[in-house]
Amino acid sequence: MGCDGSILIDNGLETDERRAFGHQGVRGFDIIERAKAELEGVCPGTVSCSDIVAMAARDAVVLAKGPSYEVETGRRDGMVSNIRLADNMPDVSDNIQKLKAKFIEKGLSDKDLVILSAAHTIGTTACFFMNQRLYTFPPPSGGGTDPSINPMFLPELQSTCPKNGDVNVRLPIDRGSAETFDSQILQNIRSGFAVLQSDASLYQDEATKRIIDSYFGLLSPFFGPSFEADFASSMVKMGRIGVLTGSQGTIRRVCASFN
Ligand code: HEM
Incomplete structure (x- = not known):
């Protein structure tokens, strides 16, 4: 892969x-x-x-x-x-240690994990991927919901994705800003408004938490890292994984089938 x-x-x-x-x-x-x-x-x-x-x-x-x-x-x-x-693809219910390990295996750092997950600044998810987080979250949380969900957000999520409801219903991953590429996704993760469990878990680890916070320091607008520039370099880095060049592989005529 x-x-x-x-x-x-x-x-x-x-x-x-x-x-x-x-x-x-x-x-x-x-x-x-x-x-x-x-x-x-x-x-x-x-x-x-x-x-x-x-x-x-x-x-x-x-x-x-x-x-x-x-x-x-x-x-x-x-x-x-x-x-x-x-x-070996990362799974939405992988814990933070597992997510980090899967990225490292591909040569991607904790920072790449945070920054590339922030691609969830655009797009939607199916309720299919929300079930465990909302209803069958493993103990010791109790009640079956992910305790990292902000209590102000939980009723909204549960009403969009009711228990035993239609798993194909879709909701924005970046609440309030699903169509614009911006750092709102990181802000949502900080405040318990992450939609995907894997995104929420980025704030449950000291190293990845620090990386997220680095974009929101008081002086960040002047001296801090640039989310946009960091995203661009992580994308280029990810684009080098398992690349075939020279006489390896082929140029397909149709993308869905082998020549
Ligand atoms: C940390 C590992 C990741 C996990 C566990 C994960 C998980 C998911 C899940 C469950 C969805 C919803 C899929 C659906 O219901 O259609 C999704 C959507 C999406 N993911 Fe990720 N993702 C990860 C990393 C990434 C990365 C690295 C990128 C790109 C750089 C990315 C970009 C997107 C986009 C753009 C969508 C929205 C797709 C749409 O609107 O149809 N994700 N992701």
Whole structure:
């Protein structure tokens, strides 16, 4: 697993990587395929599907008024799609230690974990991913809800995602600012208004908590780190994971199938 477009393959098989639990909910395959078709029309066999994904992510961030950054290109597409290779994907209910470990395994630091999770500044989640946090949270919390949810926020979440309700109902991940790329997501995490359990857990560890807080110090606007610039560099770093180059892999003609 890496930046090789393997998630895009759709052979209609139960073993396709895109069927992995952690990949449920990934959307926009059609948009990648349309960009690919246009590119193939103009310069066939030149731009890989994995590069298209990386550039589409950049453009999505810009469209949401976030920072622009230079995407490194030259990735080639993988020749394998295997659900097993997605076993190591971070899970929404992983605790902070597990999330950190999974990122470190891919060469990503605690800071990358915080900053890349802040991509949740845009988009929505299905209630499907909220069930454990709202109703079956493991003891010792008692009551089955994640105690890190602000009591002012809990009723709102429970009314959008009622127990045994429709798991396909969607809600913004960044409450109040789901369509704009900004640091509100980090502020929400600080105040118990994180929607995803994995985001909330970033404030339950000294190291990741400190990283979040570093964007909100009194003097941060002048001397602090820049959330936008840090996001851009973490995206470039993530875009180097498991990259195929040179004679490795291929340039697919259609992103959803092998040539
Ligand atoms: C820390 C590990 C992460 C976990 C556990 C996680 C989990 C999730 C979950 C459960 C959803 C909702 C999916 C759905 O219901 O459709 C989601 C959505 C999303 N995630 Fe993550 N995520 C993680 C890291 C990332 C990273 C690294 C990025 C990108 C840099 C990212 C970008 C997004 C975006 C943009 C959405 C919204 C998608 C939409 O609106 O359809 N996430 N994530």
